[in-house]
Amino acid sequence: MYESFFGLREPAFSLAPDPRFLWPSDTHDEGLAALIYGITRRKGFMLITGEVGTGKTTLLRAALDRIPEDTEVALVLNTSGLRPVDLLKLIATEYRLPGPFDGKVDYVIALNRFLMQQLEAGTNTVLIIDEAQNLGTELLEEVRLLSNLETDTEKLLQIVLVGQPELRQKLATQNLRQLRQRVAIEHHIQPLAPDEVRRYLAHRIDVAGGKYDEVFAPGADAAFYAFSAGCPRLISLLADRVLLAAFSKQVKPVPQAMVEKKAKEMAESRLDSTLPGAGGQHG
Numbered sequence: 001m002y003e004s005f006f007g008l009r010e011p012a013f014s015l016a017p018d019p020r021f022l023w024p025s026d027t028h029d030e031g032l033a034a035l036i037y038g039i040t041r042r043k044g045f046m047l048i049t050g051e052v053g054t055g056k057t058t059l060l061r062a063a064l065d066r067i068p069e070d071t072e073v074a075l076v077l078n079t080s081g082l083r084p085v086d087l088l089k090l091i092a093t094e095y096r097l098p099g100p101f102d103g104k105v106d107y108v109i110a111l112n113r114f115l116m117q118q119l120e121a122g123t124n125t126v127l128i129i130d131e132a133q134n135l136g137t138e139l140l141e142e143v144r145l146l147s148n149l150e151t152d153t154e155k156l157l158q159i160v161l162v163g164q165p166e167l168r169q170k171l172a173t174q175n176l177r178q179l180r181q182r183v184a185i186e187h188h189i190q191p192l193a194p195d196e197v198r199r200y201l202a203h204r205i206d207v208a209g210g211k212y213d214e215v216f217a218p219g220a221d222a223a224f225y226a227f228s229a230g231c232p233r234l235i236s237l238l239a240d241r242v243l244l245a246a247f248s249k250q251v252k253p254v255p256q257a258m259v260e261k262k263a264k265e266m267a268e269s270r271l272d273s274t275l276p277g278a279g280g281q282h283g
Helices: 026-040 056-066 084-094 104-120 137-146 166-171 174-182 194-207 220-228 232-249 256-273
Strands: 045-050 071-076 124-129 158-163 183-189
Touching: 026 045, 026 056, 026 124, 026 158, 026 183, 045 056, 045 166, 056 158, 071 084, 084 104, 084 137, 104 124, 104 137, 137 158, 137 166, 137 174, 158 166, 166 174, 174 183, 194 220, 194 232, 220 232, 220 256, 232 256
Parallel strands: 045 158, 045 183, 071 124, 124 158
Antiparallel strands: none
16 A cells, blocks of 8 residues: 555565565574574474564575475464374375374374385475464474484484474473473574664565665664564564555655654553453454
């Protein structure tokens, strides 16, 4: 709606996990390198964590774009309320294993056979479980058992667990110490630093075909950081609403005061939605 007004050929601040818009901050660059290294070198277990909105899914998409073509990837996104056999069903479906299977043992046998065939064909096989903080102890133990599918020299299945910080807390418990010891690659995504916010905004605007100085006036990035504390999703959400407001008033570049005003409105709206009895008004 506002793209042409700001010289953009497409939305610069969509919340979709488009890897083109991943800005390689230090923390994202390190995480991307760790993922690609762990997958291509067949390191087995990998762990990627970060707060909500820090770009975990976008990082995943970027890594998948950069790994060799001879890689078979299964991506499990819906992890809520699963039983161990449900997880195995999802994995079997992702890898298109011929069924039906009568129970867990049959699933594991079929998966092991499939992984051996993949190894013989020179194909690296990867399992990515997103929102893994939703997995209970029983399911995480099931995932650990899948990592036992290996030869004397090769990990048959590379497993990437992606989740919020509470996933690290779960893995630190005594019950899951065997799984924790198997994690070969680990990275925690940090929020952006204050001096990185302008570069994040500029990168997304550049990818969308625009120029930062024609979109935001000096000082606007400080207002973005004050609102978001460096969370990329919150920065993008605020930027999208600010640009719409500026377009409606035909104002560019967007001044710091306008960003601060919209940030205050959004902060107040979020506060209102958490008050008792607010669910019906703000749902």
